[in-house]
Amino acid sequence: MQALTNRSKVVSKKEMTFVEKLYLPAIFGGLMITVSHFFRKKPTIKYPEQKREIAGVFRGQHVLKRDEIGAERCTACGLCAVACPAEAITMTAAERQPGEEGLYREEKYAAKYEINMLRCIFCGDCEEACPKEAIFLTDRIVQADYKRNIFVYGKDLLVEPKDNPIDLSKRQTPEVKEFKHHTEYQHNQTFDKKQKIKAGGH
């Protein structure tokens, strides 16, 4: 029979020689190996103080972006929920009333918008599906907690604060930004270029 790999070894059960039977040389060798690790540089990252460098396209906790006047971009079209393979997103739509133009960008908005962070697999499909450049994944890590219901993030946690826009520049690589500029793709079509740069490069 032919071996699958060339790494297989024949197990030999030969008698131990006298030196091997003494054990002591082997023990001494083992001690030397462990002590050599004693002085090695430790790869530990002391987490809360020290954070690991994460990839530019890291996919973490979502953000619902606002546009340049501070209105929520999301129009509750539900495309993200449809695209989501984990069925993590639910929302309730509502109609914008006259006078709320500064709050919601489109005539329809999400009155309720929830992502279940325990279901979410952080695939980023919602971000890709969104025609309004409203939802993005960020480099923030979803906090651990003791209770399950805390992980259903509502609009209070998802919509970016007005005075503190979430920085997406690190996560949005030039390639991603470039892609967002391609107006031949349908979901990039409704915007002019100026707005897209802002959405992508906050």
Add this chain to the structure above:
Amino acid sequence: MVLTPIIFKIILVLCVFGITLLVATYSTYAERKIAAFLQDRIGPDRAGPFGILQPLADAVKMFMKEEMIPTVSNKWLFILGPALALLTACMTGVVIPWGKSLIIGGHEYSLQITDLNIGILYLFGVVSLGVYGIMIGGWASNNKYSLLGGIRASSQMISYEVAMGLSIIALVMTTGTLSLKDIAAAQHGGHWNFFIQPLGCLIFIICAFAETNRAPFDLAECETELIGGYHTEYSSMKLGFFLFAEYINMFISSAVIATFYFGGYNMPFVGRFVHDPNWLAVLGIVFMFAKISFGIFFFMWVRWTIPRFRYDQLMNLGWKVLIPLSILNIVVTGVFMMRHEIMAYFVK
């Protein structure tokens, strides 16, 4: 106030007791740190700078844990087990000479709590008692794993005590005394017993590992097979006592090994530079503790290097290797000591 000998002794007893507990406490910290470093980790570093307060946090945790006594257990024996383990562990420190004598106001104060002329026998007696804590704990738990752990511990201790005693006999032959003070004093100037009795020293160290139930001979605990062995059923500070006793035993074993084979408080060449006896005594304590620290480090180093023995291997090593070797050691030592007489007999 005059420093009467009795007051000095009381102070010394308290000091030794306190230092024993302190060293044992920080051994737990050292154990975790050393284990971490040998495994390319950092280890506990959250409580205080470098995690230096970790033992305190552990102690608080131990006290806060729920105290559980299994209903099927024998309650009194269950409590007696860890108490006995800790008591016997603390008792061994009294015969160890921690340093040379201090001379205060023309009086000489020995840094050994009591100089028994049969110190070695006392040591062995107390160490053998130590297994009762484990056995009683394992028996009283009324749990098959605990019982197995207790049985293993007792048979292991009995087997290795024989080899240990035999290796010491050779040492007693060369030193001619059973008093630890004289053994330590005889090793001044670099005449360490290690050089006279290398084989005996090796056997003694191996047996010390077995007597303290440390890896590679920790078959009594053996968490992979026996879920913690004799202390499976223990929780809270009673478990803490068992673990603590192990660390105290390790400390005392290191002290005994240092005293028997590595010169105790002696360090060669120091006498040439320091002449004041009090400073010599203080330096002696420092050297003693340096040796003990290395001993403890060695215990831990071995623990995190060598895997646990199988039970039959353990017994084979004890009865078929160590005991014949130590008997051989006695014979060789005897022949060497009597070499002139033997030569005279043949050359005549």
